[in-house]
Amino acid sequence: MYTLVLVLISFVLGILDAMILGEAALSQLFTFGNVFSLATLVPSLSVSVRRLHDIDKSGWWLLITLTGVxxxxxxxxxxxxxxxxxNRYGAPVPADPCHRP
Structure with missing residues (x-):
């Protein structure tokens, strides 16, 4: 759910960047989307590491994304x-009954 919300916000900010800056948005460093991505980098990495711990994998496996494949x-x-x-990272956290599919 966290990733879905981030993608939707990034999409909206990308549209906002294009509307406000036009073609210049492609070459600007500090657009709304870029600032948002930078602000959510650490929380996103944290969520990804916690997800890997849920399946008993080390967070260092995230570095494999640098290969592209x-x-x-x-x-x-x-x-x-x-x-x-x-597992070695602790007991599973029980699901919140309000958020079950």
Missing amino acids: GILLIIYWACLASDEDE
Whole structure:
């Protein structure tokens, strides 16, 4: 859900950048979208590491995305179900009953 919200906000900010700055938005460093991406970088990395810990993988696996092809592995792992039993990162957090599908 976190990633979906970030993508939607980034999309809206991209449209806003294009409307306000026009063609100049492509060459500007400090656009709304870029500032938003920079502001959410650390929380996004934190959520990604916590998700990898849910499936008993080290957060260092995020570095595989730097290869380009490694993003497919991270997406695959992100779609896996969490470990039901305790792993080396602790016991699973019970789901909030209000947010069950």
